[in-house]
Amino acid sequence: MPGPVSRVVDERAEEVGFGALKRAAAAMSEGYREGRVSALGRLTAAERTAAYLVTRMPATYTAAYSVLGEVRTRLGNAPVATILDVGAGTGAASLAAHQWYPEAAFTMLERDSAFLEAARGFLPDAAVLSADATTLDPLPPHDLVMAAYSLGELAKPLAHRLWQAARVALVVIEPGTPAGFSLVRAVRDQLLAAGARMAAPCPAETACPVVHPDWCHFAARVERSSLHRRLKDAQLNYEDEKFSYIALTRNAVSLPEARIVRHPRYQPGLITLEVCTPTGLHTERITKRTKDKFRAARKSAWGDVWG
């Protein structure tokens, strides 16, 4: 995350104190794991906000940064002058989008006033809407509408309303779990049927070839602060945030031939890529005999386009 944001996160954590923060972080991760976000209501606003800032925001920021970079590439010069962040929380996705669209005007819509207050501190030029997205009808139109890690907390029919508000594109990011992917896939099916066009990550608008119990997700590496490590009793100074996402547009954009949907596997003289293509999921084995392809594969990673 940008340096000034990380410094504020540390300050907020210090205000709450380590013991209270550790209890809040444990309650928060249990609440999210069990899908009982209502349990977070037991925490004070300061504890809830500090725990989110330290333990979740760096990860959701990094996932959103990765997704929005891809969206920026796919949308090319499509005009994105205004961005609506639905369920903005402490502003992670808006901060990430600001890196890719520094000129855009932001609106952050959030019902938790403590989270919104923190978000406002990070993006003082953004407009804020302290409201419940499920009852705000219609949602205010913006060029790009984002719902990062929030759709799962909202009532399902909202996908259509998010799409109605999106003049250029809609981006939905969810945890990279079977449940998160199933929600993303439902949005994909519903909105492609309503005339939306694919932007990312899929290389086609045809039916998704992923079959249960598999699920389509990607990963972004997140540095763990020493405080985060202590809170989580973690050894590693990084974690891999898994996420599923979909980006849909009003106008067709150029799609890649394929996308890499697993970590590439390396063996001497052989790289194996699992790719999603317009004709389904395929395994590509690339040997040194195809020199340029081999070199390209060596530089490629899970989530990259291929071909």
Ligand SMILES: C[S@@+](CC[C@H](N)C(=O)[O-])C[C@H]1O[C@@H](n2cnc3c(N)ncnc32)[C@H](O)[C@@H]1O
């Ligand atoms: C897991 S947090 C994600 C926050 C942020 N987008 C991020 O990526 O870090 C989900 C957010 O959605 C908000 N939210 C849930 N239901 C909402 C609703 N009906 N209206 C507005 N915000 C809502 C929650 O208050 C919470 O801040």
